Amino acid sequence: xxxxxxxxxxxxxxxxxxxxxxxxxxxxxxxxxxxxxxxxxxxxxxxxxxxxxxxxxxxxxxxxxxxxxxxxxxxxxxxxxxxxxxxxxxxxxxxxxxxxxxxxxxxxxxxxxxxxxxxxxxxxxxxxxxxxxxxxxxxxxxxxxxxxxxxxxxxxxxxxxxxxxxxxxxxxxxxxxxxxxxxxxxxxxxxxxxxxxxxxxxxxxxxxxxxxxxxxxxxxxxxxxxxxxxxxxxxxxxxxxxxxxxxxxxxxxxxxxxxxxxxxxxxxxxxxxxxxxxxxxxxxxxxxxxxxxxxxxxxxxxxxxxxxxxxxxxxx
Amino acid sequence: xxxxxxxxxxxxxxxxxxxxxxxxxxxxxxxxxxxxxxxxxxxxxxxxxxxxxxxxxxxxxxxxxxxxxxxxxxxxxxxxxxxxxxxxxxxxxxxxxxxxxxxxxxxxxxxxxxxxxxxxxxxxxxxxxxxxxxxxxxxxxxxxxxxxxxxxxxxxxxxxxxxxxxxxxxxxxxxxxxxxxxxxxxxxxxxxxxxxxxxxxxxxxxxxxxxxxxxxxxxxxxxxxxxxxxxxxxxxxxxxxxxxxxxxxxxxxxxxxxxxxxxxxxxxxxxxxxxxxxxxxxxxxxxxxxxxxxxxxxxxxxxxxxxxxxxxxxxx
Amino acid sequence: xxxxxxxxxxxxxxxxxxxxxxxxxxxxxxxxxxxxxxxxxxxxxxxxxxxxxxxxxxxxxxxxxxxxxxxxxxxxxxxxxxxxxxxxxxxxxxxxxxxxxxxxxxxxxxxxxxxxxxxxxxxxxxxxxxxxxxxxxxxxxxxxxxxxxxxxxxxxxxxxxxxxxxxxxxxxxxxxxxxxxxxxxxxxxxxxxxxxxxxxxxxxxxxxxxxxxxxxxxxxxxxxxxxxxxxxxxxxxxxxxxxxxxxxxxxxxxxxxxxxxxxxxxxxxxxxxxxxxxxxxxxxxxxxxxxxxxxxxxxxxxxxxxxxxxxxxxxx
Numbered sequence: 001x002x003x004x005x006x007x008x009x010x011x012x013x014x015x016x017x018x019x020x021x022x023x024x025x026x027x028x029x030x031x032x033x034x035x036x037x038x039x040x041x042x043x044x045x046x047x048x049x050x051x052x053x054x055x056x057x058x059x060x061x062x063x064x065x066x067x068x069x070x071x072x073x074x075x076x077x078x079x080x081x082x083x084x085x086x087x088x089x090x091x092x093x094x095x096x097x098x099x100x101x102x103x104x105x106x107x108x109x110x111x112x113x114x115x116x117x118x119x120x121x122x123x124x125x126x127x128x129x130x131x132x133x134x135x136x137x138x139x140x141x142x143x144x145x146x147x148x149x150x151x152x153x154x155x156x157x158x159x160x161x162x163x164x165x166x167x168x169x170x171x172x173x174x175x176x177x178x179x180x181x182x183x184x185x186x187x188x189x190x191x192x193x194x195x196x197x198x199x200x201x202x203x204x205x206x207x208x209x210x211x212x213x214x215x216x217x218x219x220x221x222x223x224x225x226x227x228x229x230x231x232x233x234x235x236x237x238x239x240x241x242x243x244x245x246x247x248x249x250x251x252x253x254x255x256x257x258x259x260x261x262x263x264x265x266x267x268x269x270x271x272x273x274x275x276x277x278x279x280x281x282x283x284x285x286x287x288x289x290x291x292x293x294x295x296x297x298x299x300x301x302x303x304x305x306x307x308x309x310x311x312x313x314x315x316x
Numbered sequence: 317x318x319x320x321x322x323x324x325x326x327x328x329x330x331x332x333x334x335x336x337x338x339x340x341x342x343x344x345x346x347x348x349x350x351x352x353x354x355x356x357x358x359x360x361x362x363x364x365x366x367x368x369x370x371x372x373x374x375x376x377x378x379x380x381x382x383x384x385x386x387x388x389x390x391x392x393x394x395x396x397x398x399x400x401x402x403x404x405x406x407x408x409x410x411x412x413x414x415x416x417x418x419x420x421x422x423x424x425x426x427x428x429x430x431x432x433x434x435x436x437x438x439x440x441x442x443x444x445x446x447x448x449x450x451x452x453x454x455x456x457x458x459x460x461x462x463x464x465x466x467x468x469x470x471x472x473x474x475x476x477x478x479x480x481x482x483x484x485x486x487x488x489x490x491x492x493x494x495x496x497x498x499x500x501x502x503x504x505x506x507x508x509x510x511x512x513x514x515x516x517x518x519x520x521x522x523x524x525x526x527x528x529x530x531x532x533x534x535x536x537x538x539x540x541x542x543x544x545x546x547x548x549x550x551x552x553x554x555x556x557x558x559x560x561x562x563x564x565x566x567x568x569x570x571x572x573x574x575x576x577x578x579x580x581x582x583x584x585x586x587x588x589x590x591x592x593x594x595x596x597x598x599x600x601x602x603x604x605x606x607x608x609x610x611x612x613x614x615x616x617x618x619x620x621x622x623x624x625x626x627x628x629x630x631x632x
Numbered sequence: 633x634x635x636x637x638x639x640x641x642x643x644x645x646x647x648x649x650x651x652x653x654x655x656x657x658x659x660x661x662x663x664x665x666x667x668x669x670x671x672x673x674x675x676x677x678x679x680x681x682x683x684x685x686x687x688x689x690x691x692x693x694x695x696x697x698x699x700x701x702x703x704x705x706x707x708x709x710x711x712x713x714x715x716x717x718x719x720x721x722x723x724x725x726x727x728x729x730x731x732x733x734x735x736x737x738x739x740x741x742x743x744x745x746x747x748x749x750x751x752x753x754x755x756x757x758x759x760x761x762x763x764x765x766x767x768x769x770x771x772x773x774x775x776x777x778x779x780x781x782x783x784x785x786x787x788x789x790x791x792x793x794x795x796x797x798x799x800x801x802x803x804x805x806x807x808x809x810x811x812x813x814x815x816x817x818x819x820x821x822x823x824x825x826x827x828x829x830x831x832x833x834x835x836x837x838x839x840x841x842x843x844x845x846x847x848x849x850x851x852x853x854x855x856x857x858x859x860x861x862x863x864x865x866x867x868x869x870x871x872x873x874x875x876x877x878x879x880x881x882x883x884x885x886x887x888x889x890x891x892x893x894x895x896x897x898x899x900x901x902x903x904x905x906x907x908x909x910x911x912x913x914x915x916x917x918x919x920x921x922x923x924x925x926x927x928x929x930x931x932x933x934x935x936x937x938x939x940x941x942x943x944x945x946x947x948x
Contacts, residue, residue, distance in 0.1 A: 032354040038664040038946035040693055042686070051406060054358070054384050058410040061356055061382035066693035068686050070703070071386070082896035090683065090895065093918035094690040263406065264398035286409035314354035348670040367722060370674070370700050374726040377672055377698035387702070579722060580714035602725035630670035 003301040005112040007121045009130040009166045014173035017137065019304060023294035024138045024287070026307045031289060034064035034312035036296060042095035043069035044087075045122070046102040051263065052122050052131075055285070056099045059292035064312070068094060085114050092117045097299050118299035126162055131295055132262055133166035135288040140219055142287065143258040143280060147174040151216050155181040155209060156223035156243050156268060158188040163262045164223060168192055168201070178203040181213065183239040185230055209242055211249045218254065220245070220278075222261045224268050247272040260284050319617045321428040323437045325446040325482045330489035333453065335620060339610035340454045340603070342623045347605060350380035350628035352612060358411035359385035360403075361438070362418040367579065368438050368447075371601075372415045375608035380628070384411060401430050408433045413615050434615035442478055447611055448578055449482035451604040456535055458603065459574040459596060463490040467532050471497045471525060472539035472559050472584060474504040479578045480539060484508055484517070494519040497529065499555040501546055525558055527565045534570065536561070536594075538577045540584050563588040576600050635933045637744040639753045641762040641798045646805035649769065651936060655926035656770045656919070658939045663921060666696035666944035668928060674727035675701035676719075677754070678734040683895065684754050684763075687917070688731045691924035696944070700727060717746050724749045729931050732756075750931035758794055763927055764894055765798035767920040772851055774919065775890040775912060779806040783848050787813040787841060788855035788875050788900060790820040795894045796855060800824055800833070810835040813845060815871040817862055841874055843881045850886065852877070852910075854893045856900050879904040892916050 012020075041060040043053055048071055057067050084102075088111045091098055098115060100108055101122040108121035108128070123129040141147050152171065154164045158180050168178065178196065180188040180203060187205065196203045206213050214220055225243050230236040245259065247270060261269060261281040273279050297307060328336075357376040359369055364387055373383050400418075404427045407414055414431060416424055417438040424437035424444070439445040457463050468487065470480045474496050484494065494512065496504040496519060503521065512519045522529055530536055541559050546552035561575065563586060577585060577597040589595050613623060644652075673692040675685055680703055689699050716734075720743045723730055730747060732740055733754040740753035740760070755761040773779050784803065786796045790812050800810065810828065812820040812835060819837065828835045838845050846852055857875050862868035877891065879902060893901060893913040905911050929939060 038694075040690055050386050054386075054407065054410055057384045058356055061384065062354075068689045068693065070682050070686075081898045086896060089914050090917050091686065093914070094686055094921060264402060266397045282405050282409070285406050289410060366702050370702075370723065370726055373700045374672055377700065378670075580718060582713045598721050598725070601722050605726060 003118050004299050005119045006130060006295055006299055007108045007112050007119060008128050009133045009170045010128075012170065017170060017173065020134060020291075020294050020298060021138055021141055023297060023304050023307055024134070024290040026304070027290040027293040028287075030310075030313045031062050031293065032314040033062070033310060034314065035302065035307070035310050036060065036063040036065035036300070037312070039065040039096045039300065040094060041065045041067050041069075041296065042091045042098045043067060043122075044073070044091060044098060044100045045069070045071050046073040046100065046107070048072040049101050049123060051285075052101060055288045056120075056122060056131075056292055059289055059296060062289070063293055063296060065096075065296070069099075084111065088115045088119075097296065120295055120299055123162075126160060128166060129162050130166060131288070131292055132163050133170050134295065135284065135291040136163065136167055136221075136260060136262075137170055138287045138291050139258070139260060139280065139284040144218055144256060147171070149175050149177075150218040151177050151179070152219045152221065153179040153181060153214055153217040154188075154221045154223070155245070156225050157186045157229060158182040158223070159186040160229060161223045164188075164221065165192055167221065168195060172199040172201060176201060179206060179213070179217070180204070181206045181209050181243070183207060183225065183235070183243070185232065185235055185239075186225065211252055214249070215252050216254065217257050220253075220257060220259045222259060222265070222268055222281075224266055244268055244270060245273055246270045247276055250276055250278050253278055319434050320615050321435045322446060322611055322615055323424045323428050323435060324444050325449045325486045326444075328486065333486060333489065336450060336607075336610050336614060337454055337457055339613060339620050339623055340450070340606040342620070343606040343609040344603075346626075346629045347378050347609065348630040349378070349626055350630065351618065351623070351626050352376065352379040352381035352616070353628070355381040355412045355616065356410060357381045357383050357385075357612065358407050358414045359383060359438075360389075360407060360414060360416045361385070361387050362389040362416065362423070364388040365417050365439060368417065371604045372436075372438060372447075372608055375605055375612060378605070379609055379612060381412075381612070385415075400427065404431045404435075413612065436611055436615055439478075442476060444482060445478050446482060447604070447608055448479050449486050450611065451600065451607040452479065452483055452537075452576060452578075453486055454603045454607050455574070455576060455596065455600040460534055460572060463487070465491050465493075466534040467493050467495070468535045468537060469495040469497060469530055469533040470504075470537045470539070471561070472541050473502045473545060474498040474539070475502040476545060477539045480504075480537065481508055483537065484511060488515040488517060492517060495522060495529070495533070496520070497522045497525050497559070499523060499541065499551070499559070501548070501551055501555075502541065525561075527568055530565070530573075531568050532570065533573050536569075536573060536575045538575060538581070538584055538597075540582055560584055560586060561589055562586045563592055566592055566594050569594055635750050636931050637751045638762060638927055638931055639740045639744050639751060640760050641765045641802045642760075644802065649802060649805065652766060652923075652926050652930060653770050653773055655929060655936050655939055656766070656922040658936070659922040659925040660919075662942075662945045663694050663925065664946040665694070665942055666946065667934065667939070667942050668692065668695040668697035668932070669944070671697040671728045671932065672726060673697045673699050673701075673928065674723050674730045675699060675754075676705070676723060676730060676732045677701070677703050678705040678732065678739070680704040681733050681755060683917075684733060687920045688752075688754060688763075688924055691921055691928060694921070695925055695928060697728075697928070701731075716743065720747045720751075729928065752927055752931055755794075758792060760798060761794050762798060763920070763924055764795050765802050766927065767916065767923040768795065768799055768853075768892060768894075769802055770919045770923050771890070771892060771912065771916040776850055776888060779803070781807050781809075782850040783809050783811070784851045784853060785811040785813060785846055785849040786820075786853045786855070787877070788857050789818045789861060790814040790855070791818040792861060793855045796820075796853065797824055799853065800827060804831040804833060808833060811838060811845070811849070812836070813838045813841050813875070815839060815857065815867070815875070817864065817867055817871075818857060841877075843884055846881070846889075847884050848886065849889050852885075852889060852891045854891060854897070854900055854913075856898055876900055876902060877905055878902045879908055882908055882910050885910055 105125035105127035421441035737757035737759035
């Protein structure tokens with residue numbers, strides 16, 4: 001089977017998304033295998049992201065691959081004066097697939113053009129974080145039983161949050177209704193509203209965030225409102241406690257409603273929400289393991305049928 | 317079999333200690349196995365401790381497990397504004413067991429209360445370092461043939477040294493006689509002397525450290541006297557060369573006497589001691605491998621019988 | 633078979649070099665195996681060198697070994713006040729072989745004298761980098777079909793470049809003709825010219841670097857001219873653009889000529905050279921994998937015959 005890069009969610013077809021979710025489902029049934037035995041995965045983190053790195057490393061290890069790499073290029077010698085091209089070509093000599101996080105937008109796309117081995121984008125600047133999007137989709141699919149015709153509420157920093165932007169693009173195939181809930185300074189950029197218009201996606205904008213507004217939500221996707229994003233600190237002081245989800249706001253939520261968050265959270269979800277059955281953000285992170293196992297196989301040319309017929313399952 | 321946390325030595329029964337030593341003994345016979353194949357171990361070092369981390373990573377690898385984690389949370393992004401609870405829950409999604417070192421006393425206990433997977437305490441502040449204690453016990457058992465009725469001399473910084481405190485607690489089952497040899501500023505705290513009284517443990521205090529004092533020792537447990545522990549630097553200057561073990565002090569030692577040290581040492585054991593047959597601190601560190609292999613199995617619910625019947629031994 | 637240290641290229645016999653190249657050739661045929669299953673490799677980098685560390689880690693992982701270690705001792709706690717001897721003895725308790733990079737010349741030699749396990753020198757100060765030399769030799773052998781009677785041109789910083797010094801020593805068995813092309817401030821030291829005289833090696837010195845000078849080269853070995861090496865910055869300004877290889881200088885090169893570089897490069901090879909068939913520096917780095925797989929086996933007492941008869945090959 002053909003090898004693939006995984007650089008952006010924007011050009012993934014409906015069929016490809018459903019295919020990858022089907023593969024994640026197989027890995028959830030049996031996460032521990034030797035299907036990547038003999039493979040080496042490189043995790044190149046040009047900026048640190050311990051959480052994402054741990055998730056990819058776990059996925060590689062649970063499939064029997066070995067992991068090399070670095071956690072922070074600034075404290076390593078890899079890139080001293082060396083071009084990204086040379087670094088990628090060098091690592092391509094050693095690894096069968098490269099997972100990379102880079103602080104420059106488009107770095108993963110560029111790497112995919114020069115590397116002889118597949119590239120998985122683990123975040124490039126404020127641009128894309130497509131593996132996070134895959135686990136968000138898988139979490140929605142698992143909890144709702146479908147991706148079709150859902151009411152999805154995005155809350156918080158909709159201006160800079162790359163995960164919410166990716167989610168809009170990925171959901172274009174599935175007839176969602178979006179609600180954008182944000183302070184004016186962090187409102188959804190026009191670019192993504194035009195994207196919705198172009199793809200016939202219904203959306204509504206709100207600045208209020210309370211029990212009433214979210215009563216019809218199937219998915220409530222929380223993100224953090226960061227002080228440093230505001231040019232007007234008075235405005236920050238005015239809104240900082242507005243976009244916090246509290247347990248008493250969930251009394252009238254639909255039974256199927258689930259709360260997602262890309263993590264880490266600081267205070268945008270109160271701790272008394274954690275034990276509410278609507279809370280799903282910790283399980284959501286676990287879905288990242290299965291989604292990333294699927295991505296490794298997809299990128300290395302292992303098909304869904306290969307996974308279904310796999311006999312290397314461990315510990316059962 | 318039941319899974320366990322391993323947070324403190326204080327509540328371990330005599331039977332449990334002997335059981336774990338028996339398991340360490342099995343691993344010393346055959347350290348390389350695949351008994352943890354398919355398992356993922358996380359080593360979360362919120363403060364760096366390369367030596368302890370290498371030891372745990374070796375133990376995991378030699379049993380066939382895979383290792384993820386970080387070496388220093390201060391330079392990682394894991395904990396930026398995130399609570400310890402969220403970090404532990406996140407990593408519990410990925411790993412089957414978590415080894416953690418934290419700079420706050422009680423952090424491991426707290427983690428064990430929130431984590432769905434077992435927690436192994438690799439040191440929490442100045443509080444506990446129970447895996448070090450297990451290797452100390454195994455070293456004593458191996459070299460003396462018993463843990464019962466031994467004369468154990470603790471030398472150096474008895475005020476802040478968590479390894480000597482843990483050793484007192486663990487030995488309460490085995491009728492030891494302790495000798496505490498320390499400068500006044502670093503004397504054994506009353507808390508642990510009361511502990512001895514309460515458990516009927518005989519102890520003697522000394523400020524002198526010479527051939528005479530240690531002539532009756534079965535175990536001579538050295539620790540470092542650090543300058544920064546003294547409020548009165550004149551006092552430090554007065555005692556700094558007193559608590560150094562030199563080869564000529566060992567002429568009248570009992571034949572079975574062994575010198576232990578948790579390492580790293582700086583100058584508290586002179587280098588001419590290294591070739592003396594009483595020196596045991598390097599082999600002691602090796603026992604850490606077997607003790608930690610036993611801890612991984614214990615925490616993951618693998619019994620001594622499982623280990624004895626294990627057929628995954630490698631390279632023999 | 634006997635275990636070996638690999639500390640220097642200087643005392644390796646012709647037979648031993650050819651033996652190791654033969655082993656690298658076997659690993660190039662089948663790089664993925666389980667021949668080191670159950671072994672633990674420690675990579676101790678007392679100064680960072682991500683590139684070299686990734687290469688050794690890949691070699692260990694592709695042979696089925698497990699890897700422990702640290703990437704930068706300055707940010708770790710390993711060596712706080714501890715002697716190198718104690719650190720090496722401690723790690724020898726855990727690992728079957730130690731790969732070490734150290735900032736002090738002779739550190740690897742010293743380590744090999746105290747360690748009970750084999751030591752592989754991954755660079756000690758400005759002194760030796762013998763595994764780089766093995767991959768240089770393997771690259772020359774692969775591209776030229778022989779090591780005998782070659783015209784080898786060394787270009788750039790010949791004063792401080794440890795790779796070119798090692799190459800001269802290793803090639804003494806094979807009747808090379810060397811050409812040293814360098815600015816005066818970075819000329820080949822007398823020490824190595826005397827070495828050539830003593831071993832009957834023909835050499836020529838040049839300060840010019842152009843198409844004419846290199847027309848007869850079989851191997852063109854480029855190194856970087858670093859500003860900080862110059863005491864006279866006027867001199868640096870004068871020569872800084874002289875020792876740059878450009879594509880138009882290769883028009884009359886011999887068909888078999890290959891360009892090597894230990895990497896990373898900054899600007900000493902223009903990017904338009906990359907697609908020239910004479911360019912070989914990226915493939916050269918890949919040869920490092922096979923050369924280092926051979927070194928691990930050699931050091932652990934696994935013979936060429938063992939490798940030829942190995943039945944643990946993966947994924948074929």
